[in-house]
Amino acid sequence: EIVMTQSPATLSVSPGERATLSCRASQSVSSNLAWYQQKPGQAPRLLIYGASTRATGIPARFSGSGSGTEFTLTISSLQSEDFAVYYCQQYNNRVAFGQGTKLEIK
């Protein structure tokens, strides 16, 4: 079973600044990695799949990188609507989510 570990658990960043979120897999998942955003009281929304491909309608300020076991989600200039919880998910071998990173306003 693949275990996904996200860091940090909470990230405090000011609007307009860059946020960098990390995700590590316990074994290689190739590029079969997705990122989701979840706001309070809402279902998650797909942001990135294939480690670096933005989903339909996702702004260009969201970017993903990495392969194998190390992945990064970068939000280049934080907008107020970006403060939320972010989850990574591997789909190389069944499915597993990370525990989430809460992105909060500094």
Add this chain to the structure above:
Amino acid sequence: QVQLVQSGAEVKKPGASVKVSCKASGYTFTSYDINWVRQATGQGLEWMGWMNPNSGNTGYAQKFQGRVTMTRNTSISTAYMELSSLRSEDTAVYYCARGDSNVLTGPWGQGTLVTVSS
């Protein structure tokens, strides 16, 4: 528009079973997988399994093997997730989500709160 609409909240006693429905509209139901994900209050996302509505093929997370059953009725474009032998730790919001090769592309259902309490 493309959407998934789930059944309403449930309250169950320990040891009972619950069956949650997920009705698809706005697209061809048999063309995309349906995944089920749950989330306990204040906790993260937990994948339970997937189903191919066309073939009926399923794949379950190891944790839920033997306790979860995913089915569908293609005539009414509805997927079902049944979880048996409920315990308090199963209290959570259960989501269905349209997927493609296990990427949960969406949409997601609105979530169904299942409460297990004696």
